[in-house]
Amino acid sequence: MKKVFALVDCNNFYVSCERLFRPELNGKPVVVLSNNDGCIVARSNEAKALGIPMGAPFFKFRGLLARHNVHVFSSNYALYGDLSSRVMKVLQQMEADVAVYSIDEAFVSLPVTQIWNRGKYAAELREKVRKHVGIPVSIGIATTRTLAKIANRVAKKEARYQGIFDLVDNRQTEEILARTAVNDVWGIGSRSTEKLQRHGIHTALDLKRADETWVRKHLTVVGARTVMELNETPCISLEKAPPCSKSIITSRTFGQPITDIGNLREAVISYASIAAEKLRKQGAEANTLNLFITTGLFDEQSSYSNNQTVTFPRPTSSTSVLVTAALQCLKSIYRPDYRYRKAGVMLAGIVSQGYRQQELFSRTTVKEEKPLMAALDRINNKWGRHIIQYGMTAGDRPWSMQQSRKSPAYTTNWQELPVVK
DNA sequence: TCTGGGGTCCTAGGACCC
DNA sequence: TCTGGGGTCCTAGGACCC
Numbered sequence: 183m184k185k186v187f188a189l190v191d192c193n194n195f196y197v198s199c200e201r202l203f204r205p206e207l208n209g210k211p212v213v214v215l216s217n218n219d220g221c222i223v224a225r226s227n228e229a230k231a232l233g234i235p236m237g238a239p240f241f242k243f244r245g246l247l248a249r250h251n252v253h254v255f256s257s258n259y260a261l262y263g264d265l266s267s268r269v270m271k272v273l274q275q276m277e278a279d280v281a282v283y284s285i286d287e288a289f290v291s292l293p294v295t296q297i298w299n300r301g302k303y304a305a306e307l308r309e310k311v312r313k314h315v316g317i318p319v320s321i322g323i324a325t326t327r328t329l330a331k332i333a334n335r336v337a338k339k340e341a342r343y344q345g346i347f348d349l350v351d352n353r354q355t356e357e358i359l360a361r362t363a364v365n366d367v368w369g370i371g372s373r374s375t376e377k378l379q380r381h382g383i384h385t386a387l388d389l390k391r392a393d394e395t396w397v398r399k400h401l402t403v404v405g406a407r408t409v410m411e412l413n414e415t416p417c418i419s420l421e422k423a424p425p426c427s428k429s430i431i432t433s434r435t436f437g438q439p440i441t442d443i444g445n446l447r448e449a450v451i452s453y454a455s456i457a458a459e460k461l462r463k464q465g466a467e468a469n470t471l472n473l474f475i476t477t478g479l480f481d482e483q484s485s486y487s488n489n490q491t492v493t494f495p496r497p498t499s500s501t502s503v504l505v506t507a508a509l510q511c512l513k514s515i516y517r518p519d520y521r522y523r524k525a526g527v528m529l530a531g532i533v534s535q536g537y538r539q540q541e542l543f544s545r546t547t548v549k550e551e552k553p554l555m556a557a558l559d560r561i562n563n564k565w566g567r568h569i570i571q572y573g574m575t576a577g578d579r580p581w582s583m584q585q586s587r588k589s590p591a592y593t594t595n596w597q598e599l600p601v602v603k
Numbered sequence: 604t605c606t607g608g609g610g611t612c613c614t615a616g617g618a619c620c621c
Numbered sequence: 622t623c624t625g626g627g628g629t630c631c632t633a634g635g636a637c638c639c
Contacts, residue, residue, distance in 0.1 A: 216607035223607070223639090241605035257607090284610095284639045371637050402613060404636080431609050480606060526608090 185416060186297050186323060186350055188290045188304055189330040190273060190311075192266075193318045193338065193345075195286035196224035199265050200255050202316050203592050203600055211252040215240055218435050218583050219256055256585035260594045268315045276307055281420040289327055289420060304346045324349040327418050328411035331368040332358065332386065359387035359412070369408045369418075374401055386412060426464040426534050432457040433474070433526020436581040440522045446475065447509060449581040453527040454508040458501040461529060462555060467497035469531025471504055473511035478523035488515040497533050500555060504529070 192198060196214040201207045211228035215221065222238045232250055234243055240254075247254060266285045273280045279291040296303040304321045311319050322334025329349050336358060337347035349355055365375040367386050377400055383389050389397075390412035398406040407417045432453040440446055450473065461468055474489035490511040498504065508527050590598035 218605095218607070220605080220607050237606085239606040244605090287639080369637070373636060402636095404613065427610075429610075433608065435607070478606090524607095 183294065183297070184325050186292045186300060186325060187327050187330045187416075188292060188300070188307070189322045189327065189334045190288050190290055190307065190319050191322075191334050191338070192269060192286040193320055194224055194226050195266075195317070196255075196257065196262055197226045197229075198317045199258075199262050200253075200589055201226075202265070203589065204253075207253055211250055212255070213247065213252055214255045214257055215587070216257060217585075218437065219585060219587070220435065223257065254587050256588040258589050258591065260591045261589065264593045265315060265317060269311055269317055269319070272311050272314050273307065276303075276310070283420065289330065292323075300350070301346065301348060304348075308345055318345070320345045322347055322349070325414045326411040326416045327420070328368050328408055329414070332362055332366075335362070335366065356387055359390055360385050362386035364389050367408060367412070369404065374405060377401065426466045426532055428530070428532060430457050430460050430468070430529040430532065431526060432460070433524060433528075434581070434583060435478075435524045436522070437584045438580045439477075440581055441518070441520065443512075443516050443518070445580055446516065446522060446525065447512060448579065449525055450508050450512050450527065451505050453525065454505045455501050457527045457529050458499060458504045458555075459559060461499045461532070462559060464532075464534070466532050466534050467499045468504075468529035469494060469497050469533070470529070471507045471511070472528040472530065473508050473515070473525070474528070475512070475515060475522055475525045477520050484520065486517060486520045488517075490515050493531075497531070499535075 197212045200212060200214065209228070210226070211232060212226040213222045213229050213234065214224040216223045219240055222234060222236070222240060222243065225234055225236065229252055232246065232252070234246070234252075246252075262285060269286075270280065270282050270288060273288055273290060276290075277293055278296075279293075281289045281291070283289055290307070292300055292303065300323055304323060308319055308321055311317060320334055320337040322330045322332065322337050323346070324330040324333045333347045333349040337343050337345055340347075349358070352358075362385060364370055364378050364384055364386060365372065367389060370378070370389070378384075378389065378392075381396070381400075383392055389409060392409060394406060394409060397409050401408075410417050434449070434453065436449065440449070454471070470491055470493045472489055472491040474487065476487035477485045492507045492511060494503070494507070504527075590600075592598060592600050
């Protein structure tokens with residue numbers, strides 16, 4: 183029997199999270215900003231209706247937002263992450279095979295027994311999430327993930343379907359594909375869209391019927407897979423539980439440009455520490471660390487970017503080792519007199535600790551360091567990130583983020599619990 | 604003044620080996 | 622005139638996603 187996928191996608195997720203604790207904002211225009219209050223990354227339907235595009239720079243839309251009384255929030259990832267895991271938990275309780283795809287989306291592979299009953303099953307899913315978490319979701323159902331994405335768009339856009347749309351054995355399928363622009367197909371970005379349009383392919387239906395060899399040649403196997411998926415042959419697979427990620431990046435744009443190496447060092451220490459924490463959370467260790475610094479893409483004539491990689495003699499997750507390596511990199515690529523805007527630490531060559539090969543000759547300090555790192559993580563978890571930090575000086579942090587409109591961490595910090603009056 | 608952050612996968616090309 | 626022919630592994634860069 184054919185598999186059937188349901189793509190469950192939270193509606194305007196970050197906005198819905200904010201509204202959960204500010205119900206008076208339902209029906210009003212709301213947007214959420216990226217780190218540093220840089221871009222608009224989530225919009226309520228009312229904000230979309232005002233013509234605010236996804237990813238728009240905040241400063242360009244300030245006027246419009248003010249004129250229409252749009253509520254603006256800085257991003258609150260502690261809140262969104264917590265609500266996301268609650269949504270995913272509800273899905274997992276439905277005896278389905280759940281592949282979490284992003285913070286606000288999951289592909290649910292329907293249990294065989296529910297395939298004939300899929301409309302009802304989806305409605306039940308949707309209701310459970312609403313009741314237990316309070317976040318509205320839309321569900322698209324189809325025989326491949328690419329088609330489920332398209333079904334989800336329909337569910338979201340057309341109110342009459344009440345948040346659920348089913349493309350399995352649907353006679354309207356071709357009509358819907360004909361109405362879907364090719365750049366709205368999952369996996370087709372702007373570059374591919376250009377190529378396809380030049381070749382006369384404008385809609386999802388055109389792409390479905392496109393010549394496979396041509397697609398393979400110009401869009402590689404990735405594009406060819408998309409065509410197969412449009413033709414109901416599933417070939418994009420997702421790991422249910424990825425063992426551990428292949429790379430970890432921690433990078434930020436600074437609150438203000440930095441020239442001083444002292445400030446840069448502090449930012450780098452902080453990013454390396456966060457990356458090390460992420461690594462330990464997965465029970466993993468990394469082989470290499472890469473540090474990059476840049477003056478930014480939109481900058482004046484004198485721009486400078488550089489990066490450097492260190493490879494460790496053996497994989498590590500120790501904050502002190504990673505911080506030391508990052509600082510060495512910084513020393514060798516730092517050039518004075520530039521206005522730096524961003525820095526980042528990237529860890530790669532990641533292996534889970536269990537897989538690490540035994541070493542014969544190392545007189546490691548690992549034994550003593552493990553409990554230290556565990557204690558560090560415990561304390562920072564309990565009291566908030568970076569209560570304890572490596573070699574930081576107190577005082578100004580010109581590099582730290584600007585987030586002037588952040589909502590409280592309602593669900594993850596005892597100090598910020600919502601109060602019922 | 605002001606344009607995010609964190610990932611994945613694929614391909615081409617270089618280095619190296621026999 | 623006319624450079625061997627495969628392999629493998631690694632890295633950088635492109636494209637895409639949310």
